[in-house]
Amino acid sequence: MATRAKNMLTIAEVLDEIDVPKSTFYRWLHTGRGPKSLKLPNGKRKIRRTDLDTWLSTFENTAA
Template sequence: MDDELLTVPQVLSALNGVSRRTFYRWRELGLAPDCIKLPNGQLRVSRRDLCAWLERHREAA
């Protein structure tokens, strides 16, 4: 399902174990995928946004 909302641990796992600290640093620098901040302060990333973000960062081999 493309619209699935992923938790930060799920995103980190999808990024092959990128650390939480790195992910939040990317957010500070405006480099992370788009996030949705829930009223309770938790972050979610839509699977569609994560896939689009990964495509934008793909390098030609």
């Protein structure tokens, strides 16, 4: 279970990593422009590390 927990990020951890305001990130989630997320029964939201990495990779700029 410890490995699974490390693969799940809190919103605070994601915000720290991508350096955007909480309000911006939640707007992205609500408009479908953010990474996939899970809403747990306790109301908290978690982001899988793989989903965040996949989402971030869509913004990579490759030199032509």
